[in-house]
Amino acid sequence: MKIGIFDSGLGGLIIARAIRKVMPEYDYVYLGDTKRVPYGNRSHEAVFEFTRECVDYLFRKENCAIVIVACNTASARALRKLQKEYLTPSPFGHSPLAGGEERKILGVLIPTAEECVKFESIGILGTRGTVDSNTFPVEIRKFNKRAKIFQNSAPMLVPLAEEGEMENAMPFIKEYLQPFINKKLDALVLGCTHYPIFKNQIRKILKTPARGVLADIKLISQDEIIPKKLKDYLKRHQEITKKLSQNKTARILVTDMTKSVQKLTKKWFGQNIKPRLISF
Numbered sequence: 070m071k072i073g074i075f076d077s078g079l080g081g082l083i084i085a086r087a088i089r090k091v092m093p094e095y096d097y098v099y100l101g102d103t104k105r106v107p108y109g110n111r112s113h114e115a116v117f118e119f120t121r122e123c124v125d126y127l128f129r130k131e132n133c134a135i136v137i138v139a140c141n142t143a144s145a146r147a148l149r150k151l152q153k154e155y156l157t158p159s160p161f162g163h164s165p166l167a168g169g170e171e172r173k174i175l176g177v178l179i180p181t182a183e184e185c186v187k188f189e190s191i192g193i194l195g196t197r198g199t200v201d202s203n204t205f206p207v208e209i210r211k212f213n214k215r216a217k218i219f220q221n222s223a224p225m226l227v228p229l230a231e232e233g234e235m236e237n238a239m240p241f242i243k244e245y246l247q248p249f250i251n252k253k254l255d256a257l258v259l260g261c262t263h264y265p266i267f268k269n270q271i272r273k274i275l276k277t278p279a280r281g282v283l284a285d286i287k288l289i290s291q292d293e294i295i296p297k298k299l300k301d302y303l304k305r306h307q308e309i310t311k312k313l314s315q316n317k318t319a320r321i322l323v324t325d326m327t328k329s330v331q332k333l334t335k336k337w338f339g340q341n342i343k344p345r346l347i348s349f
């Protein structure tokens with residue numbers, strides 16, 4: 070069985086690539102919902118419905134033993150409900166999946182919140198959906214009761230990234246970081262799959278002398294966190310790990326195929342894997 074990685078678009082490939090680097094032995098299948106990205110400005114209901122469709126596909130059609138919901142918006146809006154749906158035994162004594170096999174669904178929000186334990190003043194940059202859900206502050210306070218938390222959404226960064234227009238992002242990044250200036254932040258969470266792409270630009274802005282107060286800030290980036298957390302999880306959950314096949318393969322599935330999808334897949338996953346178009 071495989072490890073499934075799901076994202077609303079292609080940004081999650083950066084996390085997928087980092088996971089595969091740490092654990093190359095397993096078989097991976099990535100699903101990017103490129104037809105419906107971005108999720109960040111959609112209703113709670115739509116995000117849940119789309120996420121359920123994608124996760125279900127990975128379980129039923131791709132035979133995944135575990136699915137990582139790499140998308141923060143989906144982790145905030147849909148994860149708990151999906152975990153309940155898949156993991157709660159049905160009245161017939163098995164999970165809703167055929168065969169009653171137990172599967173796992175993990176998100177990226179809680180592992181990221183755990184990383185915030187040592188900081189006092191924390192900024193969260195996320196999509197509108199993630200910020201409005203207030204999930205990051207709630208989860209961070211479970212590990213760090215006294216944290217001062219400030220949030221801002223960065224709605225233009227995902228479309229710019231998915232279009233491959235990273236170099237045009239600077240004015241937007243400046244604007245989105247503005248509310249954090251003078252907050253004496255110790256850490257800034259890049260709370261969206263696509264933001265690590267802008268890491269250097271974000272660092273550059275934070276380091277300009279006029280923004281000196283933010284110069285030493287720690288950037289909390291999920292591509293640096295999730296692989297290790299997943300590795301630890303798999304060590305602790307042998308009931309899942311023992312089901313995973315180890316042929317070192319990776320496949321990329323998308324719900325819409327464009328030139329930009331093909332280009333970015335190669336750029337962000339770092340390998341020449343041809344994405345395959347699927348439909349539900």
Ligand code: DGL
Pocket residue numbers: 076077078080081106107108109110139140141142143196199227260261262263
């Ligand atoms: N993947 C989503 C996330 O991490 C961002 C992209 C979107 O808005 O769909 O929040």
